[in-house]
Amino acid sequence: MFCSAEAQAAVRVSPQPWLTEGDSVTLICEVTGSSTGWTFSWFRDDDHLSDSSRGAGGSYTLSPAALQHTGVYTCRAERGRPAYCTNYSNTQPLWITGVSRSVSLVVSPSRSQHFSSDSLSLSCEDQSNSAGWTVRRYTDRNTEDCSKQTGSTCGIISLSTSDTGVYWCQSESGEKRHPLNITVHDGDVILVSSVDPVIEGDTLTLHCLHRSTNSPILTADFYKDGSLIQNQTTGEMSITTVSKSHEGFYYCKTERGQSLHSWISVRASRSGQIFVFNILSFLLAAFPYLLSTVVLLFKCYRARVTSAEGQIQYAVTE
Known part of the structure; x- marks a missing residue:
């Protein structure tokens, strides 16, 4: 197989490389300067991924994403006979928390x-x-x-x-x-946030910390995805009931400096997962009984219809 540097594969991710278990993500492989006739191969940590249903048409989709999907992804494209291929693409890390x-x-x-x-x-x-x-x-x-x-x-x-x-x-x-x-x-300022994902319904608390004092800075602006969300004079910001919509990149800014960005993940509460699991378990357990009841009612209905038709026929004969 002849691979040329002239045709270069590039991989990008949508919507973002940081995910929570159960989310969906798509990796897209594109060939610069050409868009037709290519077949694509996907690799995670240099291991070839043979699941063709996930990687059809230059896209590799994980839905739902699981912990074992964490890794560094690359792609490669080929076409023609004999096969002509691109070099491996750039690396794209994907992290599922x-x-x-x-x-x-x-x-x-x-x-x-x-x-x-x-x-x-x-x-x-x-x-x-x-x-x-x-x-x-x-x-x-x-x-x-x-x-x-x-x-x-x-x-x-x-x-x-x-x-x-x-x-x-x-x-x-x-x-x-x-x-x-x-x-x-x-720098002199960091954002203090939970290193683990926040559970839906819990409280998210952020602090803006200064290097020299190692204590929260009282006046700070807090940002999410580049937009100002709160101005605080207490040194901390709290969101009392976290939902999936609060997931994103956060940072804080003060007169002493600005922190770097941190991705805050939000995952479903375990009680909610158990509730859904219990409903599904109940439905699966009850399905045979519901099916038997439906069949029995149908037979009773058919028997009554047959009996009624017989009585009508007998009355006409009389």
Whole structure:
């Protein structure tokens, strides 16, 4: 197969690369300067994805997205006989957040933004007590093991902006669990927010923190997706009942500086999931009885109709 750099594949994501379990996302592969006659191949972490139903027509759709779909995606296109192909596209990370039933990445201090020169500890905690989980990360350079790792714990004594990236727990077999975005800022202001997804119905609280005082700044403007949402003189902003519409990129701004952006994920409450599951379970359990009742009523109806027709026929004969 002859691959040429003249035809270049490029991948983009819609709506965004940060997702919550159950969301939908589409990766789109395009060939510069040409749009027809191509067939596309998709790869996650350099492994070929053979699910053609997801990747038809240059699009690869995950609906619903699950934790195991986390990874770095690339695409390649080919056409003609003999096959003529493009080189591999740019890399597109895709991160699906949620709460793993067994493995969690615990961050200390528990926040997504950190000051440069501060220390950070990340640890994989497995409720099933099985060993073999390590902390890995994806930065602007590559995918690598977390430096200074002891067992399932990674410790960084002095953070730098190059430590900004996505961190997760990975098993010996390659399973990825609990990806978290860690941002390191060399400025004077960071946004303090939950490092984990916020559950629908809970309260989301944000603080604007200053480097020198390590305490909330009293007067701060809070932004979501580039738009001002609140001006506070208490140093914090709270949303008492979080919904899916509150998901997005947040940052704060003060007279001392501006924080970087943090993606806040919102996931469905477990009680709501259980409620839906219980309804579905009830319907599935009751279906045979409902079907039997419908069949029995139909037979009774047919019997009554047959009996009535017989009586009418007998009356006419009389």
